[in-house]
Amino acid sequence: MDYSIYSLSLCIALPLMIFFGFYFLLARTPDKAIFGNYICSRRIMGVAMLLLAANYSVHFFYGIRFKNVNAAILMNMSTYFLCYWLFSSALTTLLNRFYITRRRLLTHIGLWVLFSVLSAIVLFRLPEGIAQKTGLFAMATWLMIYGFVLARRLILAYRRAVKIFDNTHSDNIGAYIRWLSVFTYWAVVFGVGCGLLTFLPDKYIYVWILSSIPFYIYLFHCYQNYMLFYEKVENAMESEIVSEDDILCEADTAEDAANDMPSCYAEIAESIKGWIEDEGYLRPGLTIKELADTLHTNRTYLSGYINTSLNTTFRDWITRLRIDYAKQRMTNHPEQKIAEIAEASGFMSQSHFMKTFKDKEGCSPAKWKKAQKNIHNSQFIIHNS
Template sequence: MNLALYDYSLGIALVLMLFFAGYFLVGKTPDKPIFVNYLRSRRIMGVALLVLSANYSVHLFCGLRPLHEQEAILMNLSTYFMAYWLFSAALTILLDRFFLTRRRFWRHMGYWALFTALSALLLTAVPSGPVQQVGLVFLALWLLAYGLWLARRLIRTYRWAVRLFDDTHSEYIAAYIRWMSIFTWWAVIYGVSCGVLTFLPDRYLFLWVLSSIPFYIYLYGSYINYLLFYEQVESILEQEPLEDEDADDLVPVEEEMLLGPQPYRKKLEIRLAAWIGSQRYTSPKLTIGDLALELGTNRTYLSDYIKSVYQASFREWIAGLRIEYAKQQMMEHPELTIAAISEESGFLSLSYFTRIFTEKEGCSPSKWRKSFVEEQ
């Protein structure tokens, strides 16, 4: 084992983790009530980094792995178990502010205590040999299953939030939280790697330490960047989601009770066609609530109608209408720039307009316009 390389990598990672933990714990946030949940998430993440920093410090200053391998394995297993819970809780409450309850917190602390106690019993009371090796494999699988379970819960929450954004807003709000999905999958891969590297030969340990550096840099940068968008995302999440509305609200309009489901649906179709003809879908920051109010219905019924008729979420449907409008503008107004057409069509971001246009038409807006001109 190259102790110098191992110690240097531990030292670099430890300094970065302590800096990031300090920022998460005491860094300033805007003095608004809406940021309370963001601050709570960041502090939990800070505690998680302190737990891992304590692990790194013991390895660095006490030389635990070279001198006491069994104790090092025990500490790693216990630390990773705790870190898994803290990481997942910190990210999940950014999307579900009711996730972290007192009961759930103590239940997971109980899981951690049980896992740590069994690990200590196995490594201290069971002699080295096949039985202990089988026990270590069992603990590693338990740790892996626990991490995957937590990751699954976080991914489900993330997908629910994406569906909520897509069903209620014309803008691509999900782009603001995409880092959580990336980080979660990265954390799963990194967590599995850490579990495996705990049992690998010592000469590979520095790779495990160095791999943590980009991992935590990405986490730190994501939290800082998310601060710019958090208020917008949280204000949407605080609204009552579509799934939680009263079932009776699915048929909410008194007019439908008078006309019957099919005549009312036809009337809604006529109203919607008139709205599309007026090209008011080009209004930026359009929400399904705005449209439902204008059409005299509610957002749940309207969302169900759009999904059944157009086979798309509200965001996808509005984006499609805007793309068709942009194509018309490119044909009729060659003097306008792509950026100007994007803005006039209702897109707040030129990059998002370009991406959606390319996905739908198979080429960029500029190439599409060029091909159209050549055909004339």
Template structure:
């Protein structure tokens, strides 16, 4: 094996892991109560990174890979199993502050100890041969399935949060947590890849080390960037998750109070009130929520949400976005000299770039190109 290449890769990865882990554990956050959950998540992630750094340090200083390969594999498998749980817990906590419970903690720690014990028996207690290979295959399958199960739970939590935002908020709050989805899929690929690299011949083991560098850099940058948006996301989760009293009010027991796919007498009245609200350009208000609109129309938000979906307008955010886009189109034609940023702000979009992205996705061209084509200055072929 090319030992210098292996050592150089560890020299690159180990300081980064130690820095990221220590920073996540010790770096301060804004002195606000709302950041307590973010700090908890980051500290869990810091523990995971320091655990991985300890694994790297043992490989680097004691060269355990070359002294006893079975011990090295056991150490790697045990570390990955525990880190899978820590990683998924840290990220899921960002979306559900009540995710970590004593019962969950006991279950996953017990599973980790059982996994480590069985792996040790197979690697250190069984002679090399068919039986050991079969046992290692079973443990590797368990590790992969465990990681996929945790990833599935995280993706489900992410999708629930996005649905909540889309059904209750006019702004695209889901864009601020999209990195969680990207990181989860990357983590699955990386985790499975590292598990496989553990069993590769020694001359390829440096790939296991180097592959971690971009992965953890992305994680660090994502956590730091998320700090800028966390307060807004957490406030949205707090405000738009109804309490038990609100849920009871929003979900009346009488089925005649709930909308269905066919028109009800109450729909006509609600449609009239909505038409008046739209005519008054009420949808231009930045940060609009379905609760605010329901209060304005003197109805409950569950009824309003079901009505919007029943009339084919999609989620609340989709409906508001369509209204804002139509308003922006009218402004583009009425005011040919006005810049795109001003129109985006007037239409209620969170930023000009967000407006341009949404507009291009719907129309296939940028707002400025669309305006030129409509005014006859630059027709689209």
């Protein structure tokens, strides 16, 4: 049998895995305390990468797949189980700094040991045939369910973070962590696929090795880009932690305050009306806490008013105000450039303004501006005819 493709795939994948692993462990980051969580996440990811690299090395240098298939399957399944935990922990830590605890660590290590021991019993103690195949199917099912559970936990953490950002910040902070959601779904497909490919005939095993290359390149690229936005995201998370503490301090009076909600909302509505007239929503980086301080009200009440009375999130509400302002400005000042309109309307950048405008209006600002000009010209012709 010709194993040249198998060896070539390992030659390509192994150096990349070693490079990524050591880079995640040793690469420098900005010397700021706020990056501590990012460093922790990246180091966990580095350990996962080097663990996979060690797995690849055993396959490459010892050809274990072709000497003892059962030993190779056991090594792969045990490695994947542990890496599932490391990958999910690294990514979840970016969204929840309190995720890794001593109890959780011991629990997952215990599960990994138990899974590895039971897999060894199935592969080396059960007789070949129906019994062993049934045992392997059970272990593979356990591995896949474990991966799905960890992925679900990460997705829930991601959605919670996006909900927090949408209800507390005017800028689309969630866009900075969207790669976590994309990567998680990709990781589920790839992880489950690798688990299944472990049982493929020898001549096809190179498929799971080659499929890992774009997967880890994408991960490396995401971590590099995310570092540029991490401080902004972490600051947003930190401000929310403070806000939660404030809410807890007010818990004793929450029941009495609930009875005053209608009158409270009426006062908030009146205050917001004046704030909108003063165009306070144009300030970049606006947060709900800052707006609550400006309106001399409680952040919890303000959030409740926006969510229930306006039936929207804080971010979507501010975005709509800014889009309407931008449309008015483009109508009244057609000579202004899109970049000037974006800046004047409180958006983070021209690209962010253009994307948001298209999502809300169904066309680009330039097309909307052109359409308005055509409408104005048509009305002018009709008026003069």
